[in-house]
Amino acid sequence: MTVCAIETAAEDGAVGSTGFTMTADGTYAARLAGDGEALFPERWTLDGPEPYAVPLPLDQPEERDADVLPLTDGRVLIRRRVEGRHAFSLLYPTGPGTGELPLGAIESARLTLLPPSPDGVSAYALAPGEGSTAIWLVAGGAFGPEHVAEVPGHCSGGVWLDRTGRMLALDRQLDGGPVKAVAVDLERGGEVTPLLQITEESDDRLLLAEPDSGLLLIRSNAPGHDRLGWGVLSSLRPVRFPECLRLADCAVTPFAVQPGQMLTPESCAVALRIDGAAGSRLGVWRPAGRRLHQLAAPEGWLAGAGLWSREGVLHLPYATGAVRCGVARMEAPEDVCVPDVITRRDMITEPAQAEHAGGEPSVGAGAPLVCRPMPLQQAPLTGRAAPD
Structure with missing residues (x-):
């Protein structure tokens, strides 16, 4: 399954969590629940016959x-x-109460949690500094928070590229230049290799990746302004950059990709x-x-959260006054698939569904300049895991 936290576009265009997060395998989720200032962590169990929520309150409400x-x-x-530091603890139910295991703290002006690691037991965080960004293992280590890598430049985002928790994609900016997605190998001391470069000047960010098929969802201003691409x-x-994903006066953000389509990434929902x-x-x-289906979301949908099954069923968590924890x-709607041909002729004959390559002018302009992404096989990803 491919899962994702609720996401929003930050000021720098990066995608970040706003509260409801699911494990990479879709078994559990967590959020801050409650009303007003009386907030408490809540764990959702999603792998049983029916989902259910377990509150994890402590002696005082959470900020x-x-x-x-x-x-x-x-x-x-x-x-x-806590007092200028970022403190970490593990919470768990203990009969009628909540147990807490303190893990330690990190001193940093800014720190953000990365999406749940595919291994299910580790958790990582980014801490941007003046000229570099630290990657910390904040859960799953032997001695509390551990500094695992230092990546030159200012890094944001965070997308896992494999199913082991080794390869991490970050959106990196060097010396005020354009933002480029890079691959970071956590088993080789944070070794960095290029992942995306549509044009030299464009900001090219990675939003989602599906390890089985290799499908990547990208946001870039290579076409002249920010667009969703794949x-x-x-x-x-x-x-x-599909035209159907370009909606006037709307922000469009991908949050889940159908797994398991190893040989046909174009068929992934x-x-x-x-x-x-x-x-x-x-x-x-x-x-x-090449068609965007717009559908009514279920009442109380935790907007931006969900997961796909390999069979193409979308699971959407929701909470209402009557249903505290529901899925x-x-x-997925059926599509009439269009052959994946990117010639100039096809762009002109299918204007409603035209897709523009990075750096290519719109239909009707002069000869196209097709700018390819950085050869992605140069990234240290020697193969993709077989489906579970």
């Missing part, structure tokens, strides 16, 4: 800026800001959050179908 992250052993990591890991074909003046809607799109299931 609104606390972060929670679930682990696959049922414990919940919490990050709190590509395939280890492919030399250009990043594509992608779930998107569509935010406009009327609120949040649900979108479903496939690269091969709605929705099958």
Whole structure:
């Protein structure tokens, strides 16, 4: 399964969590629940016949800026800001109460938790400094928080590229230049290799990656302004920017990709959050179908959270006054797939569904300049895991 936390675009264009986070295998989720200032961590169990929530309150309520992250052993990591430091603890139910295991603290002006590691037992955080960004292992180590890598430049985002928790993609900016996604090998001391470069001047960020198929969801301003695009890991074909994902007066953010499509990345269903003046809607799109289906989300949907099954069923968590913890299931709409041809002729004959390659002018302009992504096979990803 591919899962994702609730996400929003930050000022720098990076994607960050806003409260509800799911483990990489979809077994657990966690959020801050409660009303007003009476906030407490809450763990959702999602791998049984029916989902259920377990409150994890302590003696005093949590601050609104606390972060929670679930682990696959049922414990919940919490990050709190305490006297200028970031303190970490593991919470777990103990009969009628809540147990807490302090892990230690990190001194840093800024620190953000990365999405749950695919191994299910580790948790990492980014701490940007003046000229570099530290990567910390904050849970799963032997002696509390451990500094595992120092990456030159200012890093944000965070997308796992494999199913072991070794390869991490970050959006990096060096000396005020453009933002480029890079791959970081955590087993080789944070060795950095290029991952995306659509043009030399463009900001190229990675939003999601599906390890089985290699499908990548990208946000870049290579077409002249920020657009959603897609590509395939280890492919030399250009990043594509579908017109159907460009909605007026709406922010479109992908949050989950269908796993298991190892040989056909274009057939992967992608779930998107569509935010406009009327609120949040649900979108479903496939690269091969080239059509964005806009659907009504279930009442109480925790907007931007969800996971796909390999069979193409979208699981959407929700909470209402009547249902404290629920998961709605929705099958992906069928598409009439269009052959994946990127010639100039096809762009002109299919203007409603045209896809522009990175750096290519819009239809009707002069001869196209197709700028390919950095050859992704140069990143240290020697293969993709077989489906579980």
